[in-house]
Amino acid sequence: MKCRIMRKNEDAYLTVYLSxxxxxxxxxxxxxxxxxxxxxxxxxAELVADLxxxxxxxxxxxxxxxxxxxxxxxxxxxxxxxxxxxxxxxLSDYMSYNMNPDQDKPAFGGKTLLKLKNPYLEILEASxxxxxxxxxxxxxxxxxxxxxxxxxxxxxxxxxxxxxxxxGLTDRDVTAxxxxxxxxxxxxxxxxxxxEYGAESEEGYSYQKVSGxxxxxxxxxxxxxxxxxxxxxxxxxxxxxPYFSSRMKNxxxxxxxxxxxxxxxxxxxxNELIYGExxxxxxxxxxxxxxxxxxxxxxxxxxxxxxxxxGNLRACxxxxxxxxxxxxxxxxxxxxxxxxxxEAIAKLVCGLLCVPELSDILKAIILxxxxxxxxxxxxxxxxxxxxxxxxxxxxxxxxxxxxxxxGNFIGDEKNVTGLSYEDYLRVFLGLMNQNTKAARSIDIVxxxxxxTDGNEGFRIDRCMDYLKVGFGFADASGHDFxxxxxxxxx
Numbered sequence: 001m002k003c004r005i006m007r008k009n010e011d012a013y014l015t016v017y018l019s020x021x022x023x024x025x026x027x028x029x030x031x032x033x034x035x036x037x038x039x040x041x042x043x044x045a046e047l048v049a050d051l052x053x054x055x056x057x058x059x060x061x062x063x064x065x066x067x068x069x070x071x072x073x074x075x076x077x078x079x080x081x082x083x084x085x086x087x088x089x090x091l092s093d094y095m096s097y098n099m100n101p102d103q104d105k106p107a108f109g110g111k112t113l114l115k116l117k118n119p120y121l122e123i124l125e126a127s128x129x130x131x132x133x134x135x136x137x138x139x140x141x142x143x144x145x146x147x148x149x150x151x152x153x154x155x156x157x158x159x160x161x162x163x164x165x166x167x168g169l170t171d172r173d174v175t176a177x178x179x180x181x182x183x184x185x186x187x188x189x190x191x192x193x194x195x196e197y198g199a200e201s202e203e204g205y206s207y208q209k210v211s212g213x214x215x216x217x218x219x220x221x222x223x224x225x226x227x228x229x230x231x232x233x234x235x236x237x238x239x240x241x242p243y244f245s246s247r248m249k250n251x252x253x254x255x256x257x258x259x260x261x262x263x264x265x266x267x268x269x270x271n272e273l274i275y276g277e278x279x280x281x282x283x284x285x286x287x288x289x290x291x292x293x294x295x296x297x298x299x300x301x302x303x304x305x306x307x308x309x310x311g312n313l314r315a316c317x318x319x320x321x322x323x324x325x326x327x328x329x330x331x332x333x334x335x336x337x338x339x340x341x342x343e344a345i346a347k348l349v350c351g352l353l354c355v356p357e358l359s360d361i362l363k364a365i366i367l368x369x370x371x372x373x374x375x376x377x378x379x380x381x382x383x384x385x386x387x388x389x390x391x392x393x394x395x396x397x398x399x400x401x402x403x404x405x406x407g408n409f410i411g412d413e414k415n416v417t418g419l420s421y422e423d424y425l426r427v428f429l430g431l432m433n434q435n436t437k438a439a440r441s442i443d444i445v446x447x448x449x450x451x452t453d454g455n456e457g458f459r460i461d462r463c464m465d466y467l468k469v470g471f472g473f474a475d476a477s478g479h480d481f482x483x484x485x486x487x488x489x490x
Contacts (some may be wrong), residue, residue: 072463082462111219120472127466136439178368234309276429324375389418
């Protein structure tokens, strides 16, 4: 009997032990299952968020890519309104599908155990292309140029800008200087009772002819004077009111967070010149018009901001003429041979007018008008596709004194190398105000994109390249999963 009793006690002890162990194992197993389920839900939530963001960023505006090689989400999606709310709706739709991709195709007996839901979705931060004086747009453009073209894109342009600065080519107004000298000369003649300036030498030299050339250069419209024969100016016109720079002045643009953390800020002269080179590649000019654009001479618009191609080209030619006038004045001032020619003629004409004491001021007038005539010849040559160096030497001078007094200083061929018309535009872009350049370049982008189907209401300040999004998910068991994600174009 004792043996039987002891055996029963041992069995009971083992049963209790196994029951306790089995309970612990089951608890561990259930905990592992619960953890796996939570992990699966979290993994699905992360995947749904990633796929949703990937889908949203895949909806970049095709026209921006095709015409400007950059990636931006147009939050209006071709409509008249845009903003983070529109992007949130698109993101929500994509996530809804990714949480249950078979919702529209139910299978018999099919059932999801996770039952993931997304009760919370908010875009916390967004970068618009126009943020921080268009720095977001410029950052992409500069990175594109560095990635595609590499190397040293702008060292030559920088050298040209240094030449302009060192020689003060933008600091003087030769036309105003000559005009002042002419006023002084004529006043001195009037004080001596001389009112007839027509005294002319046998060679055809006279003060009247010099002043006539000056009046032709500054009063007749330098564009029409220098435009190559047979060339026509575009008649394109636009209304600037609806475009970015005008809206920005009126404070009617969307504002984001600017360049996102970690993005390279395109500051400094090198990046600014790279952006100028980007504009030269993407935009049209007089030398290479963009026929499909609202304006054909887009670089000239960026530089001068007029509402027509003709107005912008006229302003550009006048600026080019002014810079060439200073450069040619520097050249002729160091040319002893031409200075001696001008001095001899000044003495001859002043002798005919009986005012030999005024020969020095007439010499300065002749040299100034001569430089202006040479500048007009330079501009004519540039508009015809030729090249002109910033600072010429004496051998590259084109206009003779006979040409000057005969009025034949336009149209002669030049056989020199230097900067083309587009090279001068590159220098002008480098010299202009950076914020003005950026805003007007965005005007051009809006003009171009609005010319395409489905983008009639396009606005650059609705275009995004960076999002920071807050997500909140819940599963069938009431577990919550809250996290943030960041995505941008790189």
